[in-house]
Amino acid sequence: MQSLQVSYNKQLDEIRQTRKKINTMLDEIEKTTIKELDAEMTTLKASLKTDLDNCSKLKNELKHLSDAIHDIVDKSKAELSFIASKKCLEKIRQSETYLKENSVQAERLVTFQADTHIKQFVPTLSALGRIVLGDQDQVFTVQEKSEYNVSIPSDSSSCAISAICVLSNDQILVADNNNCCVKLLDQQYQVIGHCDLNADPSNICQITPSKVAITVNKGKTHEVQFVSVNVGRLVKGRKLQFEHLCCGIAHDQKDLYLTTSTALNKYSMNGDLLTTLHDDTSGDYTGKTMVDISRYYLKVIYNFPTL
Structure with missing residues (x-):
């Protein structure tokens, strides 16, 4: 009961933290939108100020021309009056043209159009997430899943990934059984190299930072193939041959641990049998497919179904 309450x-707390994160994201979106509004307002104000300054300038020029015409008329200078009138008419035309071209600018309004995607998406949500019942002994929880295409032009069938191994430089090796x-x-899960094998790969284990061992089986072929990674290239090395199925494989302290269809054996790196740690002959496939080895213990972690 105590663990359940914990x-x-x-x-x-996770639900509340999720809500806070969403609020923070919405706050940032709001700040960005207001920042855009302020920038647009600043630009429009500057443009309107320029228009007002230009209008004031035109108004002053027209007033000066008007005053000049009145002075000329009073002095009965017809020729000067004609010239001044022409200039005044030209300035009036310029003013009318300017006002016509900028009348739309003077009547502009700032409007906000809400993103309809947000308004339409939020109502479709019924909760912040899913409530899932789990086992208290569960160690790992899947946070997310992604799919990547690792097929290459030379593939004859669809890919069937039977094993995976992460190298020390974060490059990844995958065994394509089909x-x-x-x-x-590479780190973006793009295929940058491949190596053909003479049988179907089952499992992989790392031997050194740049070398792995792969179990392969096909017909009467049961082998452990060593492969090295050299500057993005895969190079096949030596191989060990066995009379039994090679299923799971692990490496620890210069020894190999191999599972067959019924047994778990310990071998030297030369393929010499050192000891049989477990053997169950009650069925054809009682062995394990995977082996987990640490410094202090060895654990077999997956059963073949008994046929």
């Missing part, structure tokens, strides 16, 4: 409190090859991926 998990409840933890998830309640196409009898191992593929090297």
Whole structure:
């Protein structure tokens, strides 16, 4: 009961933190929108000020011409009056043209058009997430899942990834069982190299930062193939041959651990059998497909179904 309450409190806090994160994101969106509004307003004010200054200038020029015409008329100078009238008419034309071209600018309004995607999306949400019941002994939880295409032009079938290994430089090796090859991926999960094998790969384990061992099986072929990674290229090295299926594989302290269809064996790096750690002959496939090895213990972690 206590652990249940602890998990409840933890998830309640997670829900509230999620809400806070959403609020923070909305606050940032609001700030950005207001910033755009302020920038647009500043631009419009500057433009309107320029128009007002130009209008004041035209008004003053027209007033000066008007005063000059009145002075000339009073002095009965017909020729000067004609010239001044022409200049005045030209200035009036310029003023009318300017006012006509800028009348729209003077009547502009700032409007806000809300993003309809947000308004339409939020009502479709019924909750901030899903409530999932889990096992208290569960160690790992899937946070997200992504799909990547690791097919290459030479593939004859769709990909079937049977094993994966992450190297020390964060490059990734995947075993493609359907196409009898191992593929090297970069950190963006793009295929940058591959190596064809003479049988179907089952599992991979890392031997050194740049070398792996791969179990392969096909017909009567049961092998461990060593492959090195050299500047983005995969190079096949030596291989060990066995009379039994090579399923799971692990490496620890210069020894190899191999699972067969029924047993878990310990071998030297030369393929010599050192000891059989477990053997269950009650069925054809009682062995394990994967082996987890640390410094202090060895654990077999997946059963074949008994046929």
